[in-house]
Structures are given as structure tokens and as C-alpha cells.
Amino acid sequence: MSAMAGEGGLLGISWTWRRDEVFDFSEPLFVDEVVNVVRKGQEFNFQTLSDLQGKTLGTVRGASFGSAFDRAHHDGVFSIEGDNGARNRLSKLAAGRIDCALFNVGKAGFTETLRLHQIPKSQWKDFVVLPVPLRKDPNYLAFPKSMQMAPWLRSFNSVIQRGYARGDIQKIIARNLHASR
Secondary structure, eight states, rough: TTTTTTTTOOEEEEEOOHHHTTTTESOSEEEEEEEEEEETTTTOOOOSSGTTTTOOEETTTTTTOHHHHHHHHHHTTEEEEESSSHHHHHHHHHHOOSSSSEEESHHHHHHHHHHHTTOOOHTTEEEEOOOOOOEEEEEEEEEEEGGGGGGHHHHHHHHHHHHHHHHHHHHHHHHHHHOOO
């Protein structure tokens, strides 16, 4: 990894204690919502991880959604069926092999996933995004501490704050989420 070797930064990285020891982080650039998607008619009230009791969740193989999620999985609250991508996860959900599929970038991102994987629009109604996301995950710009970018990041942070205050960043995110249409 080039960033670990001090050769550059990372964009869209989640913050963890372990990463904080190695990287200097910006203010959050955007918040990635991880949504729970179920088959129509199989909706359930999701508020906390305990609401996933006994469920099988589909997600990309090896994904982690924070220490509380990992702990709940380890404690047997739910099981995970890993996959290699969204199309595989959607097929498992449609076939009833998993109870809930996890997707990043919120409801709009899930809709974009359906479009990108050329799922016929007639089938979109078969999937329901639960109202409460599994997690809201702030994403950052980060540089290895060895690069000594902290002073530059402070300046960058003021630009990010102004961009959010004026609504510019929200517009950029919305425009780019739908850029491939």
C-alpha cells in the first residue's frame, strides 16, 4: 500500500483507533450510510444490532462495519454470508438465501447499484431499503503521519467546512452519485 509507505494519501477512508496511530485525518468529507435491504414482505423494525438476532446478512466478503458490528457477529447475534459483489448479494437476497443485504452509500447508492448491475426496473419493487441505516460511517482524507501533512489538513479542513456551510459539497456528492446516468 503506497499510503503506508508515505507515498500519498487515502480518500474515503473510515477512521479507526488503529488507523489514527498511523494517519492524520481531515474533517469528514461525506457520510456513507450502510443500508439494510430486504425482500418486499420481509421488512422488520431495525433500530439496533440486536434487531438482527437470528438473521443472515449478506455483505462483501471480509467487510467490517465497526467494532460493535464485529462483536455482535462474534457473539452470534447474526451470521454473515460473504460474497464477491453486489450482483451476487442481490441474487442471494432474491432467492431467500439471506435475510438482509448490506449496501454502502445509502438508498440512492442502492438504487444506483440496481441500475449499474442492469437489474430490470420491474424487479426493483422486490427490494426494500429499511428506514434506519445499519451505520453512518464518516469518510475522510488521510495521510501517513510520516508525510507531516497535519498543517495542510488544517487548512483543507477550513475549506471543507466552508463547502458544507455553503452547500457546495452536498451538490458535488449528489451530482457525482448520478454522474453515470
